[in-house]
Amino acid sequence: MERLSYEEKGVFLQTLHTGVVLVYLGVLCVLALLFSHPLYLTGIFILGALAVIVSEAVEKWEMYLRMGIWMALLIMIINPLVFRTGKTVLWHGPTVPVLGKLDICLEAICYGAAMGIRLLAVLTVFCLYNAVVHPDKILSLFARYAYKSALVVSLATRMLPAVARDLANAREVQQLRGVDYGSGSLRERVRKHSWLLNIVLSSSLERALQVAEAMQARAFGTGPRSCYRRELRRPRDLLCFTAGILALLFSLLAKFKGYGDYTYYPQMGKLVESSSSVIWLGIILISLSLPVVLSWGWKHCPYLRSKI
Amino acid sequence: MPVSERRLLIRVGLFLAVAAGLLLLGVWKNTSLIARNWGLLAALILLAALVFLYLGFERRAVSAREIGVTAVLGAVAAAGRVAFAAIPGMQPATFVVIVAGFVFGPRTGFMVGATAAVISNFFLGQGPWTPCQMFAWGLAGITAGWLGILKPRVGRTEMVLFSFAWGYLFGWIMNLWFWAAFVRPLNWPSFLTTCAASFPFDTLHAAGNVIFTLLLGKTFYRMLMRFKRRMTVSVLPAPAAVPKDSDV
Numbered sequence: 001m002e003r004l005s006y007e008e009k010g011v012f013l014q015t016l017h018t019g020v021v022l023v024y025l026g027v028l029c030v031l032a033l034l035f036s037h038p039l040y041l042t043g044i045f046i047l048g049a050l051a052v053i054v055s056e057a058v059e060k061w062e063m064y065l066r067m068g069i070w071m072a073l074l075i076m077i078i079n080p081l082v083f084r085t086g087k088t089v090l091w092h093g094p095t096v097p098v099l100g101k102l103d104i105c106l107e108a109i110c111y112g113a114a115m116g117i118r119l120l121a122v123l124t125v126f127c128l129y130n131a132v133v134h135p136d137k138i139l140s141l142f143a144r145y146a147y148k149s150a151l152v153v154s155l156a157t158r159m160l161p162a163v164a165r166d167l168a169n170a171r172e173v174q175q176l177r178g179v180d181y182g183s184g185s186l187r188e189r190v191r192k193h194s195w196l197l198n199i200v201l202s203s204s205l206e207r208a209l210q211v212a213e214a215m216q217a218r219a220f221g222t223g224p225r226s227c228y229r230r231e232l233r234r235p236r237d238l239l240c241f242t243a244g245i246l247a248l249l250f251s252l253l254a255k256f257k258g259y260g261d262y263t264y265y266p267q268m269g270k271l272v273e274s275s276s277s278v279i280w281l282g283i284i285l286i287s288l289s290l291p292v293v294l295s296w297g298w299k300h301c302p303y304l305r306s307k308i
Numbered sequence: 309m310p311v312s313e314r315r316l317l318i319r320v321g322l323f324l325a326v327a328a329g330l331l332l333l334g335v336w337k338n339t340s341l342i343a344r345n346w347g348l349l350a351a352l353i354l355l356a357a358l359v360f361l362y363l364g365f366e367r368r369a370v371s372a373r374e375i376g377v378t379a380v381l382g383a384v385a386a387a388g389r390v391a392f393a394a395i396p397g398m399q400p401a402t403f404v405v406i407v408a409g410f411v412f413g414p415r416t417g418f419m420v421g422a423t424a425a426v427i428s429n430f431f432l433g434q435g436p437w438t439p440c441q442m443f444a445w446g447l448a449g450i451t452a453g454w455l456g457i458l459k460p461r462v463g464r465t466e467m468v469l470f471s472f473a474w475g476y477l478f479g480w481i482m483n484l485w486f487w488a489a490f491v492r493p494l495n496w497p498s499f500l501t502t503c504a505a506s507f508p509f510d511t512l513h514a515a516g517n518v519i520f521t522l523l524l525g526k527t528f529y530r531m532l533m534r535f536k537r538r539m540t541v542s543v544l545p546a547p548a549a550v551p552k553d554s555d556v
Contacts, residue, residue: 005433033348033489063433074505075490082491082498099497115490126435135430146366148375152419155379156386156427163380163387187519193392194523197400200387201528204380205535212376220372265492 005130011055012295013132017237018141024244024291025129031251031284032121035260038110039271039278041117043285047292048124054295057131064127065120072116079112080104087267111264137231144227155211163204170199236294236308243290250287254280315367323360327353347489354439354485361418361446368415373539378416381408382423385445389428392516399513401428402478403520404528405445406471409452410462411532417449437482444481448474464525471521475514479506 008014013021032044052061086105093102135157143150171181174195181192254260259277263269272278297304334349381404388400401424409417425441455462455470462470480503487502488494503510 004430006430030348033351034345060433064435071486078491078498078501078505082495082501083493098500111492119490122436126438127433130434146362148366148370149362149419152375152379152382153423153426155375156382156423157430159380159383160386160427160431163383167387190398190519191523193398194400194520197384197388197404198524198527201384202531204384205377205531208376208380208535209373209538211379212371212373215372215376221370 004135005060006134007131008134009056011132012236012298013051013055013128013291014134015236016132016240016291017231017233018133018137020237020241020244021129021133022138022141024240025125025133027244027248028128028288029122029125030248031288032118032125034251034255036114036118036264037260037262037277038114038117040260040281040284041114041121043281044288045117045121045124047285047288048121048128050289050292051128051295052124052131054292054299055128055131057127060131061124061127064123068120068123072119075115075119076109076112079115080108083108083111083265085266086264107264107266107268110268114262114264140230147225147227159204159207162207163200166200166203167196170196234308236298239294239308240291243287247284247287250280250284254284316364319360319363323356326356330356346494347485350485350488351439354443358422358439358442358446361422361450365415365419371539374412374416377412377535377539378419379423381416381420382427385420385424386428389432398516398519400516400520400524401445402448402474402513403471403517403524405449406452406474406517406521407525407528407532409449410456410467411529411536412453413456414450414453417451417453418446419449421445421447421449436485440482440485444478447481448478464522467525468518468521471517472514475517476510478513479503479510482506 016024028044028048032041035041035044049061052058081099081102081104084101084103084105086107088106089103090106090109091102091104093104095101136154139150139154139157143154174192175181179192181189183189184192251260257276257280259280294304294308298308299305330349330352334344334346385401385404385408388404392398392400405417405421405424408420412420422442422445425438425445429435429438429441451474452470459466483499483502483506487499491498491502
């Protein structure tokens with residue numbers, strides 16, 4: 001707990017205004033939940049993956065994917081177990097108390113697979129968030145609207161490594177006194193670890209009072225707060241913000257026209273029902289890919305870098 | 309009715325109106341863009357609930373000491389996730405949040421729970437689970453606060469049952485969004501199947517809560533009560549001026 005999940009790498013998306021990154025990632029997340037068509041979900045997942053690659057966060061993404069694949073498998077198991085009105089029955093199973101007759105159908109497995117892709121797309125967006133948004137930046141953004149909550153979170157974030165160090169220190173001291181944390185029954189081990197929590201709580205509460213006194217000494221709560229903006233607004237922010245909003249508008253329009261949805265039950269529809277569906281997907285993906293393209297250009301084209 | 313209670317009722321009413329509006333959009337006859345999209349609707353309602361709960365904390369006059377203690381308790385709850393990483397299923401975070409809510413009240417309880425979720429994930433990695441954890445731990449703190457108000461002298465057995473129940477409730481709240489977004493159809497058998505998948509983890513969580521309450525409950529309660537008394541600063545009226553001899 002000494003290091004944040006965020007790492008400063010100087011990549012393009014890290015240089016954007018926090019509000020713009022939040023809008024872009026929010027749009028990606030909403031679109032992953034809005035559409036149910038497998039092609040649309042795959043498109044969003046691939047775009048998220050490209051953004052992760054240009055943000056140099058592949059290592060982190062692998063961890064998310066490893067966890068996501070297990071969760072996706074769970075989705076693929078649960079759906080066929082509970083939905084059996086599909087027309088293509090693959091296996092007639094026995095009758096189970098709560099679930100009824102276990103008929104595994106192809107449609108439910110495919111729905112589970114599509115939802116698995118949706119989950120991986122959402123996880124990719126969150127991985128991207130971890131890679132490009134510094135906690136301090138987001139806290140300073142929220143501090144303007146909810147300063148008390150933001151203050152609690154920033155204080156706690158600063159204290160967490162200190163509390164973790166206190167825990168390690170207390171553990172070392174106990175070990176020197178002969179406490180073996182690896183031995184004993186579960187009950188004994190829990191008891192030994194609980195002492196640590198006790199020690200840390202008492203020392204941390206003292207620290208809380210010191211912090212409060214320091215805040216009071218700096219006139220906390222005596223009058224209206226002032227705040228200043230340190231983040232710049234550059235052409236790149238305007239471009240990426242417009243791309244995100246346009247993608248959202250195009251998606252809503254496509255959804256309104258009936259694209260982006262897919263019939264899984266009782267029988268699966270055609271993957272590509274009309275060329276318009278693919279054209280709308282293309283338009284949405286082109287809008288969404290602008291930050292990824294700019295990111296690549298920012299890295300490889302000094303002229304573009306100087307202009308945005 | 310006191311002003312604070314009226315404000316609370318207005319906020320609860322507003323939230324219910326927002327949630328009802330979103331649900332209405334969900335069942336509207338395919339005309340709305342998010343009709344039947346329960347995953348997106350559940351996420352929006354969850355975010356709305358968090359916004360209204362944070363508003364409750366923002367609108368309240370909070371002293372520097374309260375902010376300090378809330379932050380520290382959030383950090384201790386989050387650090388507990390690391391301290392007990394060696395023992396599977398043992399998560400003291402829920403226990404710390406419950407005791408904090410019980411002693412300091414529902415609002416502080418919510419803040420400790422929500423803060424513990426956010427800050428631990430700054431280090432462990434944010435995910436779609438973060439808002440669910442914020443909500444679940446926040447709700448654990450709120451209900452513990454209500455318990456503290458309704459029954460300040462709660463017995464050990466009741467506290468053990470309360471923390472045991474939160475082991476399962478936490479898991480079920482975490483399952484709710486997963487179920488709404490990724491499972492069809494949305495009925496009791498499908499929810500029970502989803503909960504069955506998390507049952508072993510929820511049982512370990514509940515057992516851990518019981519063990520922590522039995523081992524540390526009393527000590528933590530006393531320690532926090534002592535701090536609550538230290539935090540409370542009452543301003544005494546200025547003493548009446550003593551007449552000097554020369555004035556007599």
